[in-house]
Amino acid sequence: MPPSPPDLGPAPYLITREQSPPNLEFPFRNLNARVTPTASFYVRSHFPTPFLTAEDWSLTVGGAVTRPLRLGLAELRALPARTLTATMECAGNGRVFLTPRRRGVAWELGAVGTAEWTGVPLSKVLERAGLLGTACEVVLEGADRGTLTDPLPTPGDIPYARSVPLDKALGDVLLAYRMNGEALTPNHGFPVRAVVPGWYGMASVKWLTSVQVTAEPFQGYFQTVDYAYWETRDGLPPQLRPIGAMEVKATIARPAPHEEVPCDAVYEVAGAAWAGETDVARVEVSVDGGCTWREAEFLDPPTPHVWRRWRFAWHTPIRPGRRTLVARATDARDRTQPGAHDPARGGYMITHPLPVEVDVRERSP
Amino acid sequence: MPPSPPDLGPAPYLITREQSPPNLEFPFRNLNARVTPTASFYVRSHFPTPFLTAEDWSLTVGGAVTRPLRLGLAELRALPARTLTATMECAGNGRVFLTPRRRGVAWELGAVGTAEWTGVPLSKVLERAGLLGTACEVVLEGADRGTLTDPLPTPGDIPYARSVPLDKALGDVLLAYRMNGEALTPNHGFPVRAVVPGWYGMASVKWLTSVQVTAEPFQGYFQTVDYAYWETRDGLPPQLRPIGAMEVKATIARPAPHEEVPCDAVYEVAGAAWAGETDVARVEVSVDGGCTWREAEFLDPPTPHVWRRWRFAWHTPIRPGRRTLVARATDARDRTQPGAHDPARGGYMITHPLPVEVDVRERSP
Known part of the structure; x- marks a missing residue:
């Protein structure tokens, strides 16, 4: 294969799709490594970036568990860590190509990236908390919050939150505190974010502060009126479903x-x-x-x-x-x-x- | 109590809130009977009125049942009938009093009425079909259908549909073919509508043509992005819930x-x-x-x-x-x-x- 080296330009940069909150896209033409440098990794935010400190941060674990607990950052880091590489794509990546135009950030091709994530498997934290037999889903909640009017009004000030089914939560979900070998940056969820491998990015909640186990499927804003699609089956009218795994x-x-x-x-x-x-x-x-x-x-x-x-x-x-x-x-x-x-x-x-x-x-x- | 007889005006009439599809309100000042005359009973429509005929109409019963069946109107009428009186109120009744204004039909006080409904208990029809052990909800689907953009776009052309939990379905839900002793009028769901006593009117599906038993809660348009509210409990972010029973x-x-x-x-x-x-x-x-x-x-x-x-x-x-x-x-x-x-x-x-x-x-x- 003859060489035709792409012009990658000078330093890594991101395309601004929205200034505030920051929604920044990787210029996909610059793809030249399996692992995307953090400075080139797309940023998707729903609310202003919360600037948390390592000292004050803690994670609350509760709901359908036998031993509700609270972990500081040092305690979390003391648990056995795991590093995994995962590609993460925003569920709206490519939206600028749709006709007619749809609501939402006008992503072109680069709301996607691959990083090495290091952290504690969510399963280890859930083990410590002890799951009740009724456990069904795990709700991941971030410190980012605010009020939205689009696509529908939020019930006042709400946090960003998303659930994963119990199987997935006990599988490969990571509570990550390192990205590409370094501490998370504020825009990527410092000090701790979820990483839900194989799922669209909306599941990988940043600035994670709460893990709540539920006995029923969670019906939060970001998996019903937003980040959902219509599924038609079993001879029933279309039903709203939360977006989950990425597709080929x-x-x-x-x-x-x-x-x-x-x-x-x-x-x-x-x-x-x-x-x-x-x-x-x-x-x-x-x-x-x-x-x-x-x-x-x-x-x-x-x-x-x-x-x-x-x-x-x-x-x-x-x-x-x-x-x-x-x-x-x-x-x-x-x-x-x-x-x-x-x-x-x-x-x-x-x-x-x-x-x-x-x-x-x-x-x- | 000294008499101060209200001036009820001449013939019964309705206030037009929307001409097409028909959304018509009872002028509540005219309240003077326990049972609202049909000509004064409010009309709530989401799509144009389907003009069905008694000859062609049939009801499909399927889903989590042992014997899927189809009933014509004569067959339905041959089943044991029951008459009940029920007050029905639109979930948006009184909306014109809200500040700031909300989307939806600008009802004042009269999107409410009481009628005598005659029909076959839904439980009798479900008995004939035979429920499977997995049965959880019953989806009621009407012949009215169309495309909406508000509050969110529908996935193309969809029918009006709503579910009731199995307990309620086996309780007092009626498949009504008479209203105040006469056949239903086209605007009230001719030839057959559901009547879900005690619930807001959106559950009492008109022009009923399909009853589907489901093994999971139904997530249709009219109980998620519309006719739903936000419930906050168990330390979780707000969750979307379908509107159900009327409140005092x-x-x-x-x-x-x-x-x-x-x-x-x-x-x-x-x-x-x-x-x-x-x-x-x-x-x-x-x-x-x-x-x-x-x-x-x-x-x-x-x-x-x-x-x-x-x-x-x-x-x-x-x-x-x-x-x-x-x-x-x-x-x-x-x-x-x-x-x-x-x-x-x-x-x-x-x-x-x-x-x-x-x-x-x-x-x-």
Whole structure:
């Protein structure tokens, strides 16, 4: 594969999608490592960043447990730690490509990143608290709070909170205090955040201060009127469901939409693909808008919850013109990306292949 | 009690709140009977009225049952019938009094009425279908359908549907084909509607065509993003709950807001009170804006699910001026109306006492 090194620009930076609260996007064209540097990792906030201190922070664990408890940061850090790598994507990533426009932050391609997270498995903390037999879900609550009017008014001031089913909570959910080997930054949830591997980012609650075990499915704001989709089954009218695991998806990093590429050359089309709770098995690339497909080559092995970068050598057309590139991924369970966005998903779970239009130009002399 | 007969005007009529779909309100000042004539009974519609025929109509019964079945109207009418009287109130009744204004139909006081309903107990139909052990709720679906954008976009074209818990479904829910002794009118759900006694009207699905038993709580549009409220308990963030039973409430019919009443006279303040799943035990009236209260007299005995009309002889002030009347009810479980509207209810369940301002004037000579 001939080299066509991308111009990564100078220092890492993020695209501002909203200034306050901070909603910042990784310029996905800059993808060049399996693990995203923290300074390039997208930031999704619903409320202003709470500036917590390591000294004052504590985690309350309660609800359907036998021994409610409160842990300080030193106590949490004293528990056996685990490090895992996980790709995290905002459930609204790609929204700017939807027609008609949907409400919400206008993410392009880069509300996604992969980091190494270090912390204590949630299962260890729940073990210490002792689950009651009625336990059904675990509600993760952050210190960030406020009032929203969109998509519907909140009942006054509410905290950001999200639940995970008990199975997942006892599985691989991490209470992380390190990201890529360093303490979390304020925007990424200092001092402790949840990391829910394989799930869209809305589940990985930042500034985590409370873990409550419930006996019934939690019906909070951020999993009913927001971060939910409509499911139709069993001959019933559509039902509202909380968004959970990520679905299989390939994204093209290079070329970027509207990039100019030289004609009669070999251009290394590059990107990444991820699949939530399963592995990515195959990525295909089309350089003719989806008429014909060829398989891409992986740069990374399949690893649970981690994207796989891929590349494809494109022999660009001899003559100038416009071309549309598309990539599509298939997961280890042989599920592939849908042909179009399902309106029942609203502005979320945007996993249909996004076309990248480029201009093929004469090479500069 | 000296007579002060209200002027009921000529024929019964309804106030148009929305022309299409029809949302029509009983002018509550005209309250003068325990059972509301059908022509005065409020109409709440979400979609255009479906004009069904007795010949073509059928009811599908399915889901978590052993014998899915389909009943025509003659078959339904052949089952043992029951007649019950029930008061039905729209969950948004009184919304026009809220500050700030809330979305939804601007009901004043009269989105409420009492009728005699005749039909087949839902329990009899479920018996014929045979419930599975997993049965949890019963989803009632109407033939009315369409697309909404408010409060949130529907997932395309959806039917009106609502669920009731199994206990309630096996209790007193009626599949009614008669209202006040006559066939239902098109606007009231011809040929068959559900009547869920004690619950706000949104549960009493009109134009009923499907009954589906589910193994899990139903999460349809009209009990999540609409017709729901925020409940805060167990130290958890607020959770979305479907609106269910009506709560205790007294409403003043006469005088109407902004009515002129003669000074130095006896005016018969009149109204009704209802309490959902329990009885109304007491109604009190204040003629000084809530400073002092005196007990009103009931015209009707306590009857499950039926309002009780009440009256109170007001010796009006000797001199002209403005006065504020308020009524409040207490139920058989000693619960009384809240002092103010809870914002967590949004534009629904408006049960705080609504003040009626009147102008006391010199008697005409």
